[in-house]
Amino acid sequence: MKDLRAQEQDLIFALDIGTRSVVGIVGRPFGGRFKALDIEMAEHGSRAMLDGQIDNIHQVGALARTVTDRLEERLGVRLERVCVAAAGRALRTQSGSFAIDISDEKSISAETISRLEAGALSAAEEALQVEDEARRQFFMVGYTVVQYRLDNYPLASLLDHTGKKAEADVVATFLPGEVVESLYAAMRTAGLQVSSLTLEPIAAMNAAIPAELRLLNLALVDIGAGTTDIAVCRDGSVTGYTMATIAGDEITEAIMRTFLVDFQTAEEMKRNLRSGEDARYTDILGLENTAAFAEIHAAIQEPMGRLAEAIAAQVTELNGGAPSALFLAGGGSKLDGLRERVAQSLGMDERRVAIAGNNFAKSAFADEIDLNNPEYATPLGIAVSAALGLLNDSYVITLNGETAKLFRSGVLTVRDILLMNGYTYADMLGRSGKNLGVTLNGRRMVLRGEPAAPAILRVNGEEAAINAVVHAGDSIRFQPARSGKDAAWTLGELLGKEFSGRVLLNNREGDRKAPLHQGDVILTLEGPAGVVPPLPPQAEEPESPLPEPPAPEPQPKPLSPQSEAETVREEPPEPPKPVKPLIRKREVEILLNGKPLVLPPKENGQPYYVMDLLERSGVDFETLEGPVRLAVNGVECGFSQAVKDRDSITIR
Helix, strand or coil, X not given: CCCCEECCCCCEEEEEECCCEEEEEEEEEECCEEEEEEEEEEECCCCCEECCEECCHHHHHHHHHHHHHHHHHHHCEECCEEEEEECCCCCEEEEEEEEEECCCCCCCCHHHHHHHHHHHHHHHHHHHHHHCCCCCCEXXXXXEEEEEEECCEEECCCCCCCCCEEEEEEEEEEEEHHHHHHHHHHHHHCCCEEEEEEEHHHHHHHHHCCHHHHHCCEEEEEXXXXXXXXXXXXXXXXXXXXXXXXXXXXXXXXXXXXXXXXHHHHHHHHHCCCCCCCEEEECCCCCEEXXXXXXXXXXXXXXXXXXXXXXXXXXXHHHCCCCCEEEEECHHHHCCCHHHHHHHHHCCCHHHEEECCCCHHHCEEECCCCCCCHHHHHHHHHHHHHHCCCXXXXXCCEECCEECCCCCCCCCEHHHHHHHCCCCHHHHHCCCCCCEEEEECCEEEEECCCCCECCEEEECCXXXXXXXXXXXXXEEEEECCECCCCCCCEHHHHHCCCCCCCEEECCEECCXXXXXXXXXXXXXXXXXXXXXXXXXXXXXXXXXXXXXXXCCCCCCCCCCHHHHHCCCCCCCCCCCCCCCCCCCCCCEEEEECCEEEEECCCCCCCCEEHHHHHHHCCXXXXXXXXXXXXXXXXXXXXXXXXXXXXXXXXXX
């Protein structure tokens, strides 16, 4: 084996993992375009993919390795980093909405918009999990903001506006975790490191429809063997993408049934179908036959009609109607008569439906390879996306020492990276343990749950905010927040070892080993010298304790009959004893979310922290999915920020 040189930084290696084949392409950016140096294709020996999703990881990995080896041999380069794209029948789209109070902000900042969108995305994720009975992990692969609203008025942009309430509606697209994980696993089997991951419809769009044309409302339909990927653009950006599970294999299977041939023979008959040309074939019985063009064409009309109708339905739903123009790509786009059927199903002029390939030259070229082939839309698109920086995720970022999964285009934040790699908002925030409220001898008390241990986040060794933008080569270290334990007490633990008298728990004789529950009422009946158990250190009285009953006024003793007749000599009152002034630890007066709050002094004399106020904020941390803003006097802070008298705290 000849010596291979290392893969240069600018050398792009893209693999298109298709249902029927694996296509590899190598090249580099040149003069604002992608220059393809070599292309290699190999077909699966047996079915290893199901509707665009990897079924046999090792078989796909082995075929990817075969394609890689052939390219390495011809180019003399050891290919180690690969760009890939994902497709799958499980691609899911979900809408979500979120609103935040901005009345205390001078103007809406980019950070506020980011929090608003994150909340809407979290709502979409939550809705998706509710719908998915299996409760699988989903990766968000992209989203589109459908609408912003400010005080119920729709706006195209919120930046620098002022108001009281901001809202955002988004449509997000997700893939199940197993789709992403299987793709990464296959690449590891092939000895390759994934440097870029995107969606196949986005990749194909980047190759087939140049950016300057995306001001128009256009659709791209990439017809593969197992799936048909669809993307729509308008106003300069991709606005949505989806897929249909009916594709080229449906046509092939119809030929198999009609002419009694195996899959490979049927595939060849489909590929070579040309008007006026007969097809010679050998059926499964070993008989040689000849099929006229008209016979084969008639056999595929029914599945081709279903394919055209499926494309029309998905495009119409995604775009809200027929687009201005539509491009067909992929091997299935070459099928005779399909272009006309799609136009008919959409109610479009046939001249507005075209085969992709003519526009490839605007983004890619080659010296010796003919790239004007609609089958190259996806592999070429993957390479073009990475080479020309059309995806900001075409680089390596490490998370806790391993290469992070990167899926979304656009600017990426630490939060995006964590969400793409399986972490949740709960991991970023944590939750204090539930408090336990009981009443002891008429006195309400709150037994505090364990506070959450905040997450630890560093980027390149430095502490970083969750919304910090990440760049190529960044190293992220993340230790998830640890939720605190719920308050858990027994009756004996509350009363203390020193108390030995009788006690009632909810009007029944109390068992010292009995666990306490929310709302329990405890009454001590007797004890040494009438001792009432002291308030435990972990307990706090509520901010508004029950009012103490007024002390009864002393009543004069009734005179005996004998004394009534006697002169009663009043004793001079005793001089009052000096009273020691009561020294109290000072209360802390704050504003919490704009409302005044008086905090009783802590028994241990320690200050209050922001984490101490979470339970008082009104935020439901049990069902928390969106980001929470923490600020003291308008400055964002962490959970461990100390709270001082007269501070204004925001927890939203």
